[in-house]
Amino acid sequence: MNVAVIGMGLIGGSLLRSLAAHGHRVAGYDLDPRTREAARALAKTRSIAVKGHWQVVESIPEAVAGADLVVLAVPLPAIPGVLAQLAGHPGLITDVTSVQGPVRELLAGRRFVGGHPMAGKESSGFLAADPDLFDGCAWVLCLEPDGTDLSDWLSLARLCTELGARVVPVTAAEHDRAVAEISHVPHLLAAALSAVLAGNPLAGTLAAGSFRDGTRVAGTRPELIAAMCGGNASAVRQVLAGVISDLERYRRELAADDPIAALTERLRAPSDLRRAWPPQPGAAVEVAAEPQALLALGRAGGWVTAVRDDGKLAAMRPGTDLNDS
Structure with a gap:
């Protein structure tokens, strides 16, 4: 998959590195020239090259050219300015913002699935980025019953679970x-x-x-x-x-x-x-690729572990919720 990551701080930088390590073609951009240079320098090192490579570019239009997926990894106040440079871009857009309602409003009418990996830490910036940051983390992918394209949601769920995350389907308001x-x-x-x-x-x-x-x-x-x-x-x-x-x-x-x-x-x-926290996972379950079933899973504290080729989703529920349908 061709992915553009806009913003290369802790989360964006970690995602850039993780996607590259999993074989995706990644272009990254950050407003700060020092961040761009740090990311470019790291991509050139031999130790990183064997785990995946990424390209650092000098503008948002250059980053998103030909991208199947654009990830907005910038603070909420910066999103309108980024969107102004994405006018006409036909690809899928997601984000990693810690509040989803306002982002959903900003992206109304676009191919968009809101996302928020619960993987932050107190350190910030590209130098704190870690390609393993998402291993085992809960990654919310917002699913609006009447506003989210299910095929786009499943595509992102497959990508996130391949990075090691546990995908939690909920609405933006619930998140x-x-x-x-x-x-x-x-x-x-x-x-x-x-x-x-x-x-x-x-x-x-x-x-x-x-x-x-x-x-x-x-x-x-x-x-x-x-x-x-x-x-x-x-x-x-x-x-x-x-x-x-x-x-x-x-x-x-x-x-x-x-x-x-x-x-x-x-x-x-x-x-x-x-x-009693964190809850212990119960037995693995199958979930239909259907919005209400997925939202019921998320509301029960469950998560998707894999999107299978047969159209079913592998999932886990908390141990206290094994008998919930």
């Missing part, structure tokens, strides 16, 4: 609510916790595992956190309100006559939930 819960609000919580370090050298010296784990993603570039939270503002506000309400309950328990007993009882349910 945006879920990532607000498990990614966007946690970034804001990590930022709030990190603020205790300001003018507090003692806290910085004593901070250990719980602080490190709770604040890890606060090290992400502020522009990236702002883009994903601001782009998903409605869902983030709703989820954040629920978290603030929970924290207020903890504050009230601390004012109880016996705060230890009150907190112990309040903490049992979240403790059980966290110790």
